[in-house]
């Protein structure tokens with residue numbers, strides 16, 4: 001039976017690359033996104049659900065449908081996210097709520113639904129949370145609600161890793177720095193140029209480079225790894 005991976009934010013820059021990597025590795029991928037999928041994936045290898053991940057009832061319905069149509073979930077990549085750029089203390093309450101809902105609550109609710117399915121599946125199951133280097137590096141531009149949403153995600157990673165270690169559900173975070181995706185459009189030219197010039201290789205990373213790390217964790221090599229936050233930043237923050 002084909003193994004099933006759910007990728008949130010699958011229509012975005014990182015999400016498309018992660019989807020491609022998991023299809024390459026033999027998964028049937030279900031993509032969840034607010035947007036339609038622009039990439040032409042083979043319908044035998046990919047199904048797309050358009051939904052708002054800030055609505056927990058939409059997440060529940062999607063996972064029920066995944067269960068009945070595709071049999072269950074073996075891997076979940078919580079990748080959907082955004083970076084709203086208002087700065088402290090002038091962050092509107094609605095923007096704060098939305099930032100937490102898109103980046104953290106969506107991952108929380110998808111994990112709740114996925115774990116119930118994973119507990120019924122054989123073998124190793126994997127959850128990979130796409131966090132951010134911004135939760136750890138306070139020299140870069142990220143606003144505090146973005147940092148906090150990703151820090152919350154990384155605490156969820158550790159809790160799930162500990163809670164389900166014996167059930168063979170491995171949960172890790174990948175925390176990338178500057179990666180060239182449509183998310184860059186949310187930054188001013190000045191902020192973007194400064195952040196890219198601080199990357200040791202003088203250029204941002206590509207989504208496929210992050211996707212290969214996600215795929216590695218989901219591969220059998222990742223069976224012995226859980227509860228980690230893996231920072232990917234070309235060595236920028238080593239002191």
Ligand SMILES: NC(=O)c1ccc[n+]([C@@H]2O[C@H](COP(=O)([O-])OP(=O)(O)OC[C@H]3O[C@@H](n4cnc5c(N)ncnc54)[C@H](O)[C@@H]3O)[C@@H](O)[C@H]2O)c1
Nearest residue numbers: 009011012013014033034052053080081132178179181183
């Ligand atoms: N690009 C970077 O430099 C970078 C660095 C660190 C972390 N990240 C993280 O990587 C992840 C992927 O981002 P990306 O860079 O590919 O950006 P992106 O904007 O290309 O993709 C994000 C995707 O999430 C989807 N999404 C947003 N809100 C949603 C909602 N309410 N319901 C359903 N889908 C929703 C969007 O439609 C989009 O397709 C994010 O969690 C982001 O925080 C990105």
